[in-house]
Amino acid sequence: MPVSACIITFNEADRIGDCLASLAFCDELVVVDSHSTDATVAIAEAAGARVLQRPFDGFRSQKQFAVEQARHDWVLCLDADERVDATLRASIEQARDGGFAQAAGYRFARLSDYFGRFLRHGNAYPDRVLRLFDRRRGGWRGKREVHEAASVDGAVVTLAGDLIHYPYRSxxxxxxxxxxxxxxxxxxxxxxxxxxxxxxxxxxxxxxxxxxxxxxxxxxxxxxxxxxxxxxxxxxxxxxxxxxxxxxxxxxxxxxxxxxxxx
Structure with missing residues (x-):
């Protein structure tokens, strides 16, 4: 069951390389860029991504556009400041080997770095997010363009592992x-x-x-x-x-x- 990874970017030259490297197990890398002025596009293309340009009109709209450009129906959506850790990768590959038969979408915990320390308590963790789904049964829906969330029509299963998050440069x-x-x-x-x-x-x-x-x-x-x-x-x-x-x-x-x- 092939998977397309979908990422949106704008001036992420310092982070997009590590993000795409963590997605090497995916069958396609789709990057929708908002006309970056740094080396984001060059780095993404060097990593094998198909880069599309689109003016930014909202986080939800941009992510849904990226999903619609994917060649495969199963999509894994990340931001440039996120990476799939080894445990999560193994969980995704196991679900893929089973044909994603258990659910229409999969969620997992997001572990955020905060100025040199990963936050494992409070409102910061586990911060579970639905990012792997069948676009025929869901997507980035609704009208809210900030704090956007994907949803699906069908069962959602939680996978082991963390989505490593580096949200702030300062x-x-x-x-x-x-x-x-x-x-x-x-x-x-x-x-x-x-x-x-x-x-x-x-x-x-x-x-x-x-x-x-x-x-x-x-x-x-x-x-x-x-x-x-x-x-x-x-x-x-x-x-x-x-x-x-x-x-x-x-x-x-x-x-x-x-x-x-x-x-």
Whole structure:
């Protein structure tokens, strides 16, 4: 049963090589790039990937486009900052040898590196994601373009092994990324009619911190777990504040500069 690996990229020259190397067991490598300005495309092509260019219009849309370009119906979807570890590879190969007869899709744990330490507790792990599926029975569906998730019509089985994740190059990059995601989620929720309350403004960030850090054992990851819990709580705070502003008619992003009139 052949498998196509599908990856989306933009300026991932420092990470795409390791990602594709971990997918060497797949029968096809499909990379959908958003016009990178670094060596991403050259590295991907050198690794044997078929690279397609497409302007970025959302994470979900970009990933679904990649799935649709695959030559095989069974697809394995990764981000450039992810790698398949040896145990997960063995689990996928075993399922493939059995013709993927057990399910329409397979999920597995994602293990994230956080500034030199893998987080194994709290809200960070196991963070199971559905990434291997039959595109005839599922895909990247829905309207939400951020925090996107694949879904299938049929059974889903959990595989042993981890998807190794290197999400942040620096704390600055994480803060900028979470702020962008908070804005996108606030705009998505506002468009769907969801509204913030004073209670959520006050309690939601605190609940996110204490749930991850204490109830789910994030403290067991040392200072890494503490910083991670604080930053994730701040994401909830930003998202809720932005939703509050939107529902009160206030902008949450700097508007583009006005274009000079012609003539």
């Amino acid at each position: 704390l600055e990059q994480q803060l900028l990324k979470t702020q962008r995601y908070a804005r996108m989620m606030a705009e998505h929720d506002f468009a769907r009619g969801k509204r913030a309350t004073l209670g959520k403004l006050i309690l939601a960030p605190a609940w996110r911190f204490w749930r991850g850090y204490l109830l789910r054992g994030g403290f067991r990851d040392g200072w890494h777990g503490l910083v991670y819990a604080y930053v994730r709580a701040n994401y909830v705070r930003q998202k809720t504040i932005m939703l509050w502003l939107l529902q009160n008619g206030q902008p949450v992003a700097t508007p583009p500069p006005a274009q000079p009139r012609q003539g």
